[in-house]
Amino acid sequence: xxxxxxxxxxxxxxxxxxxxxxxxxxxxxxxxxxxxxxxxxxxxxxxxxxxxxxxxxxxxxxxxxxxxxxxxxxxxxxxxxxxxxxxxxxxxxxxxxxxxxxxxxxxxxxxxxxxxxxxxxxxxxxxxxxxxxxxxxxxxxxxxxxxxxxxxxxxxxxxxxxxxxxxxxxxxxxxxxxxxxxxxxxxxxxxxxxxxxxx
Amino acid sequence: xxxxxxxxxxxxxxxxxxxxxxxxxxxxxxxxxxxxxxxxxxxxxxxxxxxxxxxxxxxxxxxxxxxxxxxxxxxxxxxxxxxxxxxxxxxxxxxxxxxxxxxxxxxxxxxxxxxxxxxxxxxxxxxxxxxxxxxxxxxxxxxxxxxxxxxxxxxxxxxxxxxxxxxxxxxxxxxxxxxxxxxxxxxxxxxxxxxxxxxxxxxxxxxxxxxxxxxxxxxxxxxxxxxxxxxxxxxxxxxxxxxxxxxxxxxxxxxxxxxxxxxxxxxxxxxxxxxxxxxxxxxxxxxxxxxxxxxxxxxxxxxxxxxxxxxxxxxxxxxxxxxxxxxxxxxxxxxxxxxxxxxxxxxxxxxxxxxxxxxxxxxxxxxxxxxxxxxxxxxxxxxxxxxxxxxxxxxxxxxxxxxxxxxxxxxxxxxxxxxxxxxxxxxxxxxxxxxxxxxxxxxxxxxxxxxxxxxxxxxxxxxxxxxxxxxxxxxxxxxxxxxxxxxxxxxxxxxxxxxxxxxxxxxxxxxxxxxxxxxxxxxx
Ligand code: HEM
Ligand SMILES: [Cu+2]
Numbered sequence: 001x002x003x004x005x006x007x008x009x010x011x012x013x014x015x016x017x018x019x020x021x022x023x024x025x026x027x028x029x030x031x032x033x034x035x036x037x038x039x040x041x042x043x044x045x046x047x048x049x050x051x052x053x054x055x056x057x058x059x060x061x062x063x064x065x066x067x068x069x070x071x072x073x074x075x076x077x078x079x080x081x082x083x084x085x086x087x088x089x090x091x092x093x094x095x096x097x098x099x100x101x102x103x104x105x106x107x108x109x110x111x112x113x114x115x116x117x118x119x120x121x122x123x124x125x126x127x128x129x130x131x132x133x134x135x136x137x138x139x140x141x142x143x144x145x146x147x148x149x150x151x152x153x154x155x156x157x158x159x160x161x162x163x164x165x166x167x168x169x170x171x172x173x174x175x176x177x178x179x180x181x182x183x184x185x186x187x188x189x190x191x192x193x194x195x196x197x198x199x
Numbered sequence: 200x201x202x203x204x205x206x207x208x209x210x211x212x213x214x215x216x217x218x219x220x221x222x223x224x225x226x227x228x229x230x231x232x233x234x235x236x237x238x239x240x241x242x243x244x245x246x247x248x249x250x251x252x253x254x255x256x257x258x259x260x261x262x263x264x265x266x267x268x269x270x271x272x273x274x275x276x277x278x279x280x281x282x283x284x285x286x287x288x289x290x291x292x293x294x295x296x297x298x299x300x301x302x303x304x305x306x307x308x309x310x311x312x313x314x315x316x317x318x319x320x321x322x323x324x325x326x327x328x329x330x331x332x333x334x335x336x337x338x339x340x341x342x343x344x345x346x347x348x349x350x351x352x353x354x355x356x357x358x359x360x361x362x363x364x365x366x367x368x369x370x371x372x373x374x375x376x377x378x379x380x381x382x383x384x385x386x387x388x389x390x391x392x393x394x395x396x397x398x399x400x401x402x403x404x405x406x407x408x409x410x411x412x413x414x415x416x417x418x419x420x421x422x423x424x425x426x427x428x429x430x431x432x433x434x435x436x437x438x439x440x441x442x443x444x445x446x447x448x449x450x451x452x453x454x455x456x457x458x459x460x461x462x463x464x465x466x467x468x469x470x471x472x473x474x475x476x477x478x479x480x481x482x483x484x485x486x487x488x489x490x491x492x493x494x495x496x497x498x499x500x501x502x503x504x505x506x507x508x509x510x511x512x513x514x515x516x517x518x519x520x521x522x523x524x525x526x527x528x529x530x531x532x533x534x535x536x537x538x539x540x541x542x543x544x545x546x547x548x549x550x551x552x553x554x555x556x557x558x559x560x561x562x563x564x565x566x567x568x569x570x571x572x573x574x575x576x577x578x579x580x581x582x583x584x585x586x587x588x589x590x591x592x593x594x595x596x597x598x599x600x601x602x603x604x605x606x607x608x609x610x611x612x613x614x615x616x617x618x619x620x621x622x623x624x625x626x627x628x629x630x631x632x633x634x635x636x637x638x639x640x641x642x643x644x645x646x647x648x649x650x651x652x653x654x655x656x657x658x659x660x661x662x663x664x665x666x667x668x669x670x671x672x673x674x675x676x677x678x679x680x681x682x683x684x685x686x687x688x689x690x691x692x693x694x695x696x697x698x699x700x701x702x703x704x705x706x707x708x709x710x711x712x713x714x715x716x717x718x719x720x721x722x723x
Binding site for chain 2: 005006009010013014016017018019020021022023024025027028031035081120122126127128129177179180181
């Protein structure tokens with residue numbers, strides 16, 4: 001009937017809907033900016049493609065020397081991802097360190113499958129506020145790790161706990177999960193179709 | 200309704216319902232659809248309460264149990280509550296503002312007919328996979344957190360169901376806004392609109408703002424699973440916590456989408472039976488708008504325990520607690536409307552009063568949860584379950600049921616059976632408290648939500664809760680009986696129906712003719 005009077009309303013509101021759909025996706029970069037700014041989820045120490053710059057905090061932490069008056073317990077966890085036939089564990093479950101002291105620990109991983117796997121270890125720390133005070137000088141999680149069928153490796157993690165770690169925190173838990181970087185890439189569309197067609 | 204064929208230009212039988220563009224027909228379809236979903240979602244709840252009646256595993260296996268909690272939540276939110284309020288909007292808004300129909304009647308038909316297919320997409324996987332007990336329905340909670348939901352092997356069904364539901368809601372909302380903004384009778388200024396129209400106008404804006412965000416979230420899940428993106432996938436540099444942010448950016452406004460229309464309904468019912476004008480009309484409008492605005496900036500109160508910085512905890516605590524102010528304004532106004540009113544207690548009024556009292560309990564527990572320091576204890580316990588059932592069942596649902604009793608005589612031309620409907624009210628109002636009040640206690644003692652088995656220390660209250668659940672569930676069958684028998688017959692209703700009723704919908708005959716206000720009424 002009187003369609004024309006609604007035209008502007010409908011167009012305007014549809015535009016809002018489309019923009020809000022876009023806003024949903026815009027939350028992704030926004031979130032990353034936030035996390036970077038506040039140093040969450042280890043995103044400030046995440047390293048692009050294996051290049052790693054020694055950050056100022058590391059330099060400062062090392063220059064300030066070791067704080068012998070504090071002892072921090074650092075625990076290590078290795079999680080096995082269900083999609084990866086994998087053996088993975090830390091060689092030390094926990095160690096005690098003083099802030100400012102450089103320590104090395106090693107993790108062991110073995111590819112149990114008969115395929116070459118390119119895997120990436122994703123770190124996670126509890127409590128999360130401590131992330132920015134746990135500085136990795138060297139980490140197997142900086143790079144993709146290539147494992148031939150059956151290959152086993154010992155991999156280093158060299159770290160130092162910042163002297164500025166807030167008082168009251170005396171235990172840190174660092175965990176890693178290995179993910180298959182190739183998984184879910186190739187046969188995914190086929191899988192989508194399959195899941196729709198089959199019961 | 201069937202004897203109102205003054206205009207013989209519309210088809211009859213099944214075709215009438217398939218092709219109808221009439222707002223009253225479509226309202227009826229929405230209401231029956233949502234009632235069907237209420238019964239389906241309710242039967243899932245019965246399975247949950249039966250399993251939880253005693254500690255230990257009795258009836259279903261854990262995956263099936265998880266499927267029940269998931270589908271119960273999704274069916275109730277998207278299938279029962281939301282469409283029921285759209286149904287009421289369709290029936291009432293054109294009549295309340297003196298418009299002949301909705302702005303876009305054909306799109307209206309579409310918005311409705313998408314829904315049954317969406318529901319089918321959502322529920323179908325339940326029947327896949329050999330026997331029923333090993334059905335493959337979604338089992339990751341109605342909030343479908345990643346990374347668990349990403350492992351679901353029928354994810355595409357779920358995602359497309361959500362897309363369809365979203366499209367339906369957005370089309371419905373555009374229609375409602377266009378109707379309200381462009382089709383009011385001359386003289387019906389915005390600040391003269393009945394409050395139900397106002398709350399729906401604001402709800403519709405909320406829907407258009409957040410349903411697309413939800414669509415974005417499920418789209419990202421879909422591409423993560425099938426097309427190798429890594430929005431939420433940690434292996435590729437994504438982050439599952441991001442999912443929670445996107446979800447709750449939709450999710451918190453969504454809870455207001457469910458409650459605002461009921462705020463409107465109660466604001467219609469209480470003045471009618473208190474025989475007084477609504478106290479503080481303008482403040483009601485502003486409070487509703489304020490609640491809607493605030494609902495966009497509090498989402499992370501659902502995520503206090505993900506490991507936010509203290510500044511974030513503080514911000515989301517203050518912002519959340521602030522919502523209590525406009526909410527309290529509304530409760531105050533409803534109470535003040537009843538104050539010294541010449542009150543009578545017909546069934547719609549009983550539901551409305553129960554709404555005010557019980558919703559307020561849910562509001563208070565919301566405050567407790569909204570304070571980060573205390574939420575750390577309550578998160579993921581039955582206390583949260585108790586909170587949101589007080590606001591959603593005794594809030595949103597009670598409002599809708601009250602609205603159905605209030606307008607049923609207008610729709611059918613017949614009065615419902617007052618005795619039976621009072622019985623329905625009292626059984627529901629008592630049993631719902633037996634069902635949900637004990638969940639506060641077991642929640643505070645630490646019983647986690649979404650578990651099929653529990654520590655025997657929670658056994659007694661779970662038993663009580665289950666009994667309440669069965670009674671509450673069964674009493675809704677009485678509702679069904681009352682509605683059907685009212686459609687079939689009963690004492691004839693007058694145009695005004697209720698002595699104290701004011702508003703345009705009460706000036707047309709009962710039952711409301713198929714076409715109303717083809718010539719706009721004059722508003723004084
Ligand atoms: C005074 C107003 C309210 C406040 C301050 C409030 C606060 C909260 C908070 C903080 C939570 C998260 C609890 C947790 O997971 O630990 C929560 C959960 C919830 N609230 Fe409210 N709420 C309010 C009103 C409402 C209303 C009106 C509704 C809906 C009609 C609602 C529905 C829900 C739902 C569905 C959940 C649970 C979501 C889930 O499954 O995790 N709330 N509320
Ligand atoms: Cu919320």
